[in-house]
Amino acid sequence: MPSEFSFICFFVIVSLAYVAVLRLVKSTARQPSLPPGPKGIPFVGNIDIPGEYQWLYFSRLRQQYGDIVSLKVFGRLLIMISTRPLMHEIAIKRHENYADRPYFYSFEAAGWDKATALANGPAWKDHRRYMNRLFGTRQLMQRFYGVEMKEVRKFMRNILKDAEDLDHHTRHFAGAVILQMAYGFKAQEGTDPFIEKVDEAMAQFSDLLKLGTFMVDFLPWLRYLPDWLPGMGWKKTLQHYYQTTQEMKTVPFDTVERQLKAGNAAHSYVADLLGSEDFVPKQKEAIKDSASSLYAGGADTSVSQIHGFFLIMMIEQDVQGKAQAEIDEVVGRDRLPEYADRDRLPYVEAIVKEITRFHTVIPGGGSRHVMKDDILEGYFIPKGSVIMNNLWEMCHDPNMYPDPFKFKPERFLGAQPEFNPRDISFGFGRRVCPGQLMADATTWLCCVMTLALFDIKPTKGSPTEFSFAEGGSFTGDPISRPSPFKADIRPRSAKAEALIRSIDFEAD
Numbered sequence: 001m002p003s004e005f006s007f008i009c010f011f012v013i014v015s016l017a018y019v020a021v022l023r024l025v026k027s028t029a030r031q032p033s034l035p036p037g038p039k040g041i042p043f044v045g046n047i048d049i050p051g052e053y054q055w056l057y058f059s060r061l062r063q064q065y066g067d068i069v070s071l072k073v074f075g076r077l078l079i080m081i082s083t084r085p086l087m088h089e090i091a092i093k094r095h096e097n098y099a100d101r102p103y104f105y106s107f108e109a110a111g112w113d114k115a116t117a118l119a120n121g122p123a124w125k126d127h128r129r130y131m132n133r134l135f136g137t138r139q140l141m142q143r144f145y146g147v148e149m150k151e152v153r154k155f156m157r158n159i160l161k162d163a164e165d166l167d168h169h170t171r172h173f174a175g176a177v178i179l180q181m182a183y184g185f186k187a188q189e190g191t192d193p194f195i196e197k198v199d200e201a202m203a204q205f206s207d208l209l210k211l212g213t214f215m216v217d218f219l220p221w222l223r224y225l226p227d228w229l230p231g232m233g234w235k236k237t238l239q240h241y242y243q244t245t246q247e248m249k250t251v252p253f254d255t256v257e258r259q260l261k262a263g264n265a266a267h268s269y270v271a272d273l274l275g276s277e278d279f280v281p282k283q284k285e286a287i288k289d290s291a292s293s294l295y296a297g298g299a300d301t302s303v304s305q306i307h308g309f310f311l312i313m314m315i316e317q318d319v320q321g322k323a324q325a326e327i328d329e330v331v332g333r334d335r336l337p338e339y340a341d342r343d344r345l346p347y348v349e350a351i352v353k354e355i356t357r358f359h360t361v362i363p364g365g366g367s368r369h370v371m372k373d374d375i376l377e378g379y380f381i382p383k384g385s386v387i388m389n390n391l392w393e394m395c396h397d398p399n400m401y402p403d404p405f406k407f408k409p410e411r412f413l414g415a416q417p418e419f420n421p422r423d424i425s426f427g428f429g430r431r432v433c434p435g436q437l438m439a440d441a442t443t444w445l446c447c448v449m450t451l452a453l454f455d456i457k458p459t460k461g462s463p464t465e466f467s468f469a470e471g472g473s474f475t476g477d478p479i480s481r482p483s484p485f486k487a488d489i490r491p492r493s494a495k496a497e498a499l500i501r502s503i504d505f506e507a508d
């Protein structure tokens with residue numbers, strides 16, 4: 001007969017063995033792994049991510065590793081998402097976890113952490129609320145159509161005067177529209193100091209957006225090294241950037257405040273918010289920051305898109321001809337097109353959509369910060385990782401857009417149009433571009449007006465086809481622009497020229 005003692009021993013041994021087996025099973029059970037990706041160099045990781053044309057590099061990684069790819073730079077995990085359904089899943093269905101922006105020291109030091117790169121929190125919510133309140137619907141946007149119309153007419157007149165300087169005129173036009181909307185200022189003819197300042201700030205912002213420009217974003221301790229050490233020049237650069245963002249923010253805002261006190265402020269984003277009945281002084285900083293955010297967010301992007309339109313029309317002569325024929329039929333040649341014509345110009349509408357897709361202005365999209373551990377498609381997405389989204393890849397995905405490198409407005413016409421690319425190129429979910437309606441209105445107006453009045457033709461040395469390769473038709477910057485090109489831009493007829501010249505006599 002087994003003694004009571006041996007029974008207890010047996011019981012203890014079995015229990016211990018059970019616990020040990022349970023632990024073993026647990027430890028060997030398949031933990032979801034990180035998404036696949038290139039191995040990287042020991043300790044430093046994937047520091048070979050190129051500074052330019054990053055989307056082409058990520059596109060190659062997608063072909064090699066799949067739709068979700070992970071990379072590590074000095075221990076910081078970057079996760080690249082390459083399809084629209086996956087971005088929709090995380091940014092819309094799981095928005096609570098993916099609506100934040102990642103923290104980069106360089107953004108904070110340069111003063112952008114309070115503007116376009118603002119993290120989640122009450123200030124960011126205020127920004128979005130203010131922007132929605134001012135131009136979050138087509139109906140609200142209509143209040144600004146007058147400003148847009150006036151500026152686009154001046155743009156046409158400037159092209160007639162000197163088509164060689166298209167780049168400058170486009171910058172001036174996009175800057176003038178946004179300057180009036182944000183602050184109610186009429187841009188000075190020729191060169192405007194506010195527009196120059198925002199251009200300067202945006203060139204700096206572009207540097208910040210290039211992953212890896214400032215290694216302090218991956219090695220945070222670098223910021224504590226003394227300024228006099230060799231290789232610390234980046235500190236001065238960031239201080240200089242900070243000064244620029246402060247000037248860009250403060251000078252126009254203070255001017256509006258003074259105008260409001262004097263009772264001569266024009267209707268604008270800032271004036272309307274500061275002057276609204278429910279305004280309380282503690283909102284002032286958020287209004288100031290959000291105004292600079294939309295001012296900066298809208299200037300370079302719109303310029304890039306409009307420039308893209310000119311390049312594309314120059315190369316796609318047939319498309320240009322078809323659009324002009326449509327405008328002639330609907331609007332005629334005796335007057336300038338207006339917003340009210342929009343619904344009756346489906347081909348022009350399709351061109352605007354196709355431009356949005358074909359020339360993806362922000363190819364690398366807006367990055368996100370993962371708030372909590374998550375599983376996506378069976379892969380582990382750790383808290384703290386940076387989500388990046390390759391909008392360029394999505395806009396050129398043959399599964400969504402057959403023959404993606406062909407400029408084909410027809411894809412958006414007919415009974416079964418392809419997916420609307422505006423739902424990709426302006427981003428996703430809670431961080432979706434708040435200026436998309438404005439960008440859309442500006443681009444449409446600019447396209448229809450130019451097509452009605454000018455012929456855009458290639459000239460000696462102009463490209464005759466598109467290249468999406470490095471150094472091709474578009475630059476490798478985070479806000480990608482057409483590479484410099486020359487076009488022959490002339491009025492379509494004597495009547496068109498007369499219409500443009502009549503703009504000179506319009507009241508300002």
Ligand code: HEM
Nearest residue numbers: 293294297298301305361362366426427428431433435439
């Ligand atoms: C062609 C024109 C434009 C394009 C392609 C574009 C695209 C984008 C994209 C992709 C994002 C990131 C969204 C995300 O993280 O998912 C964004 C954010 C933003 N855009 Fe635009 N945008 C354009 C014009 C504008 C305009 C005209 C304004 C202002 C009037 C503007 C203001 C902003 C702001 C403030 C943000 C940050 C939003 C946030 O973090 O909550 N953008 N835009």
